[in-house]
Amino acid sequence: MFTRNGRSGTFYFEAIEVTPKRTGNYTFNSYSAIDSYGYLYTNRFDPLNTTSNLLTHADDNENETNDQFTLVCTLQADTSYTLIFTTFDAGVTGLFSVVGVGPGRISLRRKNITTVPVTASNYSGALDSNSPTFSRDGTSGIWYYEAIQAIPKRTGNYTFKSYSAIDSYGYLFANPFDPLNITSNLLVSSDDDETGIGDQFSMSYPLEAGANYNLIFTTFDRSLTGRFFIVVSGPARVILRSMNTTLKQSSTTTSTTVATPG
CATH class of the missing domain: 2.60.120.380 (Jelly Rolls)
Known part of the structure; x- marks a missing residue:
């Protein structure tokens, strides 16, 4: 759990390690029944400082027509990034999937984040x-x-x-x-x-x-x-x-x- 920027309350999240096999532009789309929010970071993600190492973030898709996020970013081959799936509202849970599309295969693995005591x-x-x-x-x-x-x-x-x-x-x-x-x-x-x-x-x-x-x-x-x-x-x-x-x-x-x- 963490506190999402500018929002009060506690937000559940899942951290996903992203490693592209080829340099280029990649797009990440979320699919869920819950209103989602996405962040993409260079390697390290700090849940107590969500602006550090931040590359991009999104609430809705590129057309802003639904409540699933779309993230677009240029990634370097064989470099580790961290994708954060979380929710727009506090205290929400549910199933989700994330699809990454780009010029090469992408390794997506769940990443354990050790939270610092508050x-x-x-x-x-x-x-x-x-x-x-x-x-x-x-x-x-x-x-x-x-x-x-x-x-x-x-x-x-x-x-x-x-x-x-x-x-x-x-x-x-x-x-x-x-x-x-x-x-x-x-x-x-x-x-x-x-x-x-x-x-x-x-x-x-x-x-x-x-x-x-x-x-x-x-x-x-x-x-x-x-x-x-x-x-x-x-x-x-x-x-x-x-x-x-x-x-x-x-x-x-x-x-x-x-x-x-x-």
């Missing part, structure tokens, strides 16, 4: 009447929020999940976060979990080691306060620090110019 990082906080506010959807009213600096120790895919008695909403931004323009630097946002049933957010995104990101915990409805807990899971620890004090100070800073007689 590391969890935790953060607890609370929204109250002293928390900073913004307009979440551009309408009237205020939403309290907490801004949390997130710095991953290793490049890879990370999942952010909230736990609270209040209906939560989450945003993840590349640094910096501007409460007056919440579309600027926005990477991903989430209202509910991967099932679409729970009222706690779950969002996943590939992060770069040592980079600064801004995680925003807020609420679905206006003017709500309460305690919350966030768990970040991924290939390494994530430093999580509150930025609310900094934001409060910057929002109350004023500049005064005093005119003096000339």
Whole structure:
């Protein structure tokens, strides 16, 4: 299992070693009753960093007329590649087949992938009447929020999940976060979990080691306060620090110019 880019939840996958006998363009088509998604990598595939070594990926066929993927790529003779068959939606299982077509025979063999243990990082906080506010959807009213600096120790895919008695909403931004323009630097946002049933957010995104990101915990409805807990899971620890004090100070800073007689 792994977390697919930009999608919350857990996805089952099968890794297939692909070795063409002749250099040229090859096409891989999936056939299944389930909505499929395909990735093709140069030799090594890292389930905790699905952008590393990625050659191409696809959701639908070349005409975008059905939910089976078509991958087209130029491959080198006697070179090993890794084809990943997975699903568009989280938690789906089922039978499938993959057909590869090209100028020469292709060796296709199931490949065992050793997954690295997932590391969890935790953060607890609370929204109250002293928390900073913004307009979440551009309408009237205020939403309290907490801004949390997130710095991953290793490049890879990370999942952010909230736990609270209040209906939560989450945003993840590349640094910096501007409460007056919440579309600027926005990477991903989430209202509910991967099932679409729970009222706690779950969002996943590939992060770069040592980079600064801004995680925003807020609420679905206006003017709500309460305690919350966030768990970040991924290939390494994530430093999580509150930025609310900094934001409060910057929002109350004023500049005064005093005119003096000339």
